[in-house]
Amino acid sequence: MRYGSARILVRIAAAMLLAASADASRAASPRPVEDTLEQRMQACVACHGERGGGVAGAAFPRLAGQPAAYLAAQMKAFREGTRTYAPMNFLMARQSDAYFAEIAVWFASQRPDPRVVEARRGAAVDRAALAAGQALVQKGRPDDELPACVSCHGAGLGGRTPAIPALAGMPRDFLIEQVGSWKTGSHRSPEPDCMSRIARRMSGADIVAAATWLSLQQPDAGPEPKSDALPLACGRG
Ligand code: HEC
Ligand code: HEC
Structure with a gap:
């Protein structure tokens, strides 16, 4: 596997996401544990870092601070199989567009973790x-x-x-x-x-x-606004 053995992580993550959908369908019943998006997104921490801030030393992308519509489009692409990475295809398979939009907005508003780049500096x-x-x-x-x-x-x-x-x-x-x-x-x-x-x-x-x-560049800048003057036309963006 391209990113190391991720099977156990995916199993845990899938269990958390399925539990979340089951919870949503039982919305009327009282819940013993508070159910927040942040809590459900613990399913992503092992690969994408705390609050999607990134991880050092692995090839997993950070999600924090990315444009929301980009994140949502990629989750849909994994669900539809037009982008392939088996664990992500599996995790996104049963989720709705509305859930993707909610997840995307949450990660877009989080901060990248500066320690990720710091940890890489110093290598030859x-x-x-x-x-x-x-x-x-x-x-x-x-x-x-x-x-x-x-x-x-x-x-x-x-x-x-x-x-x-x-x-x-x-x-x-x-x-x-x-x-x-x-x-x-x-x-x-x-x-x-x-x-x-x-x-x-x-x-x-x-x-x-x-x-x-x-x-090796610190992710200090947030997204810039849409431009009509891109050097090439892009289907997304
Ligand atoms: C087992 C590790 C793993 C878990 C768990 C995981 N991801 Fe991923 N995710 C990846 C990898 C690896 C990629 C890049 C795959 C590729 O090569 O296209 C990725 C890509 C993504 C992307 C596209 C990012 C980009 O910059 O292109 C999004 C969005 C995403 N994941 C969301 C999530 C969310 C939300 C969760 C939790 C519900 C999650 N992922 C759980 C490993 C994981
Ligand atoms: C004409 C505009 C344009 C230029 C110039 C451009 N990109 Fe992109 N890039 C995009 C768009 C649009 C996407 C999103 C594609 C999608 O949604 O599938 C993207 C996505 C990417 C991604 C995927 C990142 C992720 O988190 O999934 C990488 C990596 C990337 N570009 C690298 C580069 C590099 C390196 C260069 C310069 C050599 C470059 N791009 C120049 C428009 C551009």
């Missing part, structure tokens, strides 16, 4: 590759018609409403996996699929360099 990195990654993210490569990542993902890489995700402080291996799967065509987004076009203009070394630099 190739300085030249890091500089190349930074240049690619901030300036793109006009000769190859590769737009700067910041032009869509925001100057502070905190994403853009409604549905362009933040990249700052995301795990390196997660970023490589995502961009790599657009490049090979194993993952597609709704047309016009700007990320597939962008990923195909990147070499393997470009992807690793950009991902390494991004994973």
Whole structure:
């Protein structure tokens, strides 16, 4: 499994989510334990961190501070199978759009955990590759018609409403996996699929360099507002 053995975590998480749906259908009966969204989202902590703030040393993405519509769209994509990662497909399978919207708004309003990036700093990195990654993210490569990542993902890489995700402080291996799967065509987004076009203009070394630099940036910035001036049209965002 790409992210290590997650089977036990998923079993616990699924039990919590199923308990939550059962509770909802028995809404009239008194409950011994307070049932809050935060409590139900404990099901996500092992992989996504406390309040979705992220975890160091694993390839799980943080959810905190991401644009809400982005999170909701991804949960739907896992439910419908257009995005595949077996544990997430399983967890989202029976949930409704309304529940996704509620979960998304809650995570969007949480703060990323700054300790995640701190924990990664200090590891040896190739300085030249890091500089190349930074240049690619901030300036793109006009000769190859590769737009700067910041032009869509925001100057502070905190994403853009409604549905362009933040990249700052995301795990390196997660970023490589995502961009790599657009490049090979194993993952597609709704047309016009700007990320597939962008990923195909990147070499393997470009992807690793950009991902390494991004994973070391503190996620200080929140999402920027929607823009009508993106360098490429995107089906979402
Ligand atoms: C077993 C670990 C695990 C558990 C438990 C888990 N997730 Fe995930 N989640 C992942 C991984 C890994 C990904 C990235 C998968 C991929 O490669 O596309 C992901 C992706 C996501 C994404 C898309 C994020 C992005 O930036 O693209 C959302 C939203 C999400 N999960 C929500 C949840 C919620 C809500 C819960 C709890 C109900 C949860 N997850 C529980 C491992 C987990
Ligand atoms: C033209 C606008 C645009 C540009 C430029 C752009 N992106 Fe994106 N990116 C998007 C959109 C839109 C999405 C959401 C796709 C979806 O909903 O499936 C996205 C999603 C992503 C994701 C998924 C993150 C997650 O949490 O799931 C990664 C990784 C990513 N982009 C990396 C990059 C990198 C690296 C660059 C620069 C080389 C870049 N992007 C440039 C529009 C853009």
